[in-house]
Amino acid sequence: MEQKALTKVGLIFEKIDPQEVLQKAYKMTSNEIIQAMLDSGLKGRGGAGFPTGLKWKYTAAEKEPDKYIVCNADEGEPGTFKDREILEKVSVKVHGGMAIAGKAIGAKKGIVYLRGEYRYMLPQIMIELSAFHKMIHDIGFDFNIEYRMGSGAYICGEESALFESIEGKRGEPRNKPPYPTVSGVFGKPTSINNVETLVSAMMIINHDAQKFSQYGTKDSRGSKVFSVSGDTPTPGIFELELGMTVQQFVNEFGDGDTKAVQVGGASGFCVPRKKFAETIIGFEGVPTGGSMKLFNSSRSMYNVLHNYLDFFTEESCGQCTPCRVGCQQLLKGIEKVKKHEVKSTYLTELTKLADSMKIAAKCGLGQSVGNAFKSIVGNFREEIIY
């Protein structure tokens, strides 16, 4: 499998002249912009990795005149804090990416759904946004952006729950289909993209598709901003080329005693030391929205798993059975195993439950609870039991 060395990249935070980029985009046709995205190989940076060009293509194809571009800034995955950094430092690129997306899909309205905890940014962003609006209107764009605040629910990062929340309803995922490209916010065709994806889109227009696609591997093009935390001497935000192994990552960021890395946050996968070398960080290996959490040997993986399950038990919206009840069962189950109130073989039942949740839950939240559960129980079974 193709793999790359760990290389630090400086695209996302690179200094650019936004006006120049947007003037360039304004002169491009919808098809040209979409083609550039397709050529770049850019996939969604929120974690799910849907090809951005395709998403824009589908939304552009809808006949409904009212369309929306929504920026998902509800950065809620435990261990990610990259969007905060991006919005604080280069919000103009986020807004620029939205204007470009708007041009591509034919949307005049953009909504940024901002995580409740990031409300403190709003005064500064509003100043920047007003200058941005003036700039793009001068160029000729017929596009406006507004901000909507989240209120702290993890589930509202799920795209359709996010739409519900914007519409003033309880944040619960919808049944799909219809997909957002057909019926998104307010029932209109919507392209919903992660903060970082929109910045990458802006940078693809700034340079070209090739500059972006030269980074990364066949399945994981480009670079990506990682949020590094846990047992590391150098926590923080790092933009790295995709395609490195976990081993290379640990060599760079570990403290010399790393026993596991949780890639992709609570909904991601736990990679144990013995699999560091063979595991590629990217869509061909373990995908991530950016969260990279390192654990050294002082950490109890039972506590890690308990923490994640506690989180999901709290943050499930509660509407579908596998997620609402399944999370409670997994949590209570490992507690009972730990206390030896049930046999350790009960972990096998719970693993089967995690499998069912993966295929029967209504949305990505419930479907991904099993990732952390299975990878931690599978690799650190003795730590769960004893």
Next chain:
Amino acid sequence: MINLTINNQRISVEPGTTVLAAARKLNINIPTLCNHDDLCVAGNCRVCVVEQTGARTLVAACAMPCSEGMDIHTNTLKVRNARKHVIELLLSEHRSDCTKCYKNQNCELQSLANEFAFGDTIFLDLVEDHNYAIDRSSPSFLKDDSKCIRCQRCVRTCDELQYISAIAVANKGAHQKISSFHNKPMSHVVCTNCGQCVNRCPTGALVEKTYIDQVWDAIYDPDKHVVVQTAPAVRIALGEDLGYDPGERVTGKMVNALKQLGFNSVLDTDFTADLTIMEEGTELLVRLKKALVDGDKKISLPMFTSCSPGWIKFIEHKYPEYLPNLSTCKSPQQMFGALAKTFYAQKRNLDPSKVVSVSIMPCTAKKFEADRPEMRASGYKDVDYVLTTRELAVMIKQAGIDFRNLSEVKYDSIMGDSTGAGVIFGATGGVMEAALRTAYEIVTGREVPFKNLNITPVRGMDGVKEATVKIEGCTEDWKFLEGAELKVAIAHGLVNANKIMSRVKKGKANYHFIEIMACPGGCLGGGGQPIPTNAEIRKNRMKAIYSEDEHMVLRKSHQNPEVIAIYKDFLGKPNSKVSHELLHTHYVERDHF
């Protein structure tokens, strides 16, 4: 058309058809729980998951639209395992005291458990982790969250069918629950007690408050004289709980069963339905005269019917400024109650304090209505106990009565005579039709000009119906109505009531008389009727109501001999002083929240 295969059988369906609907066409049973034919798709219980070839996850059959070339399998190992897990999970958060539960053997979760989850319990009990308390505050129903499986049928019912949202989803994750506003007791929120949620709850989380034991106690008390009245819509639905198909009329057998249960007198709410028409029809004509001839600006039109206690509570909460438009007539149940402890007791030489008045209703809101402080005109509680159709079926089963082989028996007298006009009160449009049959004849001296007295424009299941009746050939007393066009409207289901009310409020509706029933289909679809309910079942019940009407010799309220007699002996004339004391009421403004 869209072509797909389900379990290797080919089928073509209209675009928009769900996998569940397509499977049903092939007679393939996919179990469901949160799905209900009357409600929007939720897709949240996940019991109906099926395998779609090529899909990463299983899909919910109720929510997944068919697409071209789809290949669905409903019974693979993957599906079975997931389905079993889902049902086991639901059982783990559900207090399974089945043998003690009112819904035992009429519980959809129990049926699924029976099919999929027998044997050892897989998962840990979660009920013990929650601090559940039963909300008994409503006189109509109980809310037991420990049995709730969060399917949200009740939430969708209250919102989509009734436009109330007395209950909604609160909190998330493990703490998610179906809650009232601010988690207040159900008696303290905008709830109409209509019981539509009770009728759709798949478990015992929402059940009517039963008064079966109190009624048995009264029956066995030698000092008490227990009279029972049966509402029009009970006789056409009771059979469903006793092994009959929807729409089978069991009037005579029901009367016999009630006698065998030990009621001292088995009487008919249809009698007071006829009486209601005399009172309400007169009230309408008087209002029209005062408004049109006397130019009295204080007269409120349109006049609204007042038979449905769910509707009454709805307007008291939501449109209190229109309370003067409500007919002051009590509902037939309460007219009956007031007369049972006055007129009836006198005629039968009974001490009214020894008379216990029981009603069998298709309704849970009637339990609330009987408890209203206004409903003590006789000096006593006019109606002591209200039982639903379902509770009556339970009593019949408890008594070991072989219902199917009962002979058909007639109602007792007095207050047992009825006409077809009284019977049709049980269907949406029925009160209107009955009122028109009588009012038209009072005003013109002739029968209402519709074939066989069947006023078809006011019949049927459309949510809002309108009709105009031109009044011609008036008698001398009613000359002022000559040539007038009486405009009427009918709504059933409170979501439709709200449609009419918002039009009235905007001044966009110039009706004279509006009939509103809180429940879909009218009383025949009431919250106290047999479970399940759906459009097909309600249609069959409606057919039965009109067939009951057609089989009656007398079909106009003013022809009811006992009604004629009671005016002669006791009440004087419609809207008399005695009538006002016993048969009319007033309303109260209630909070919006």
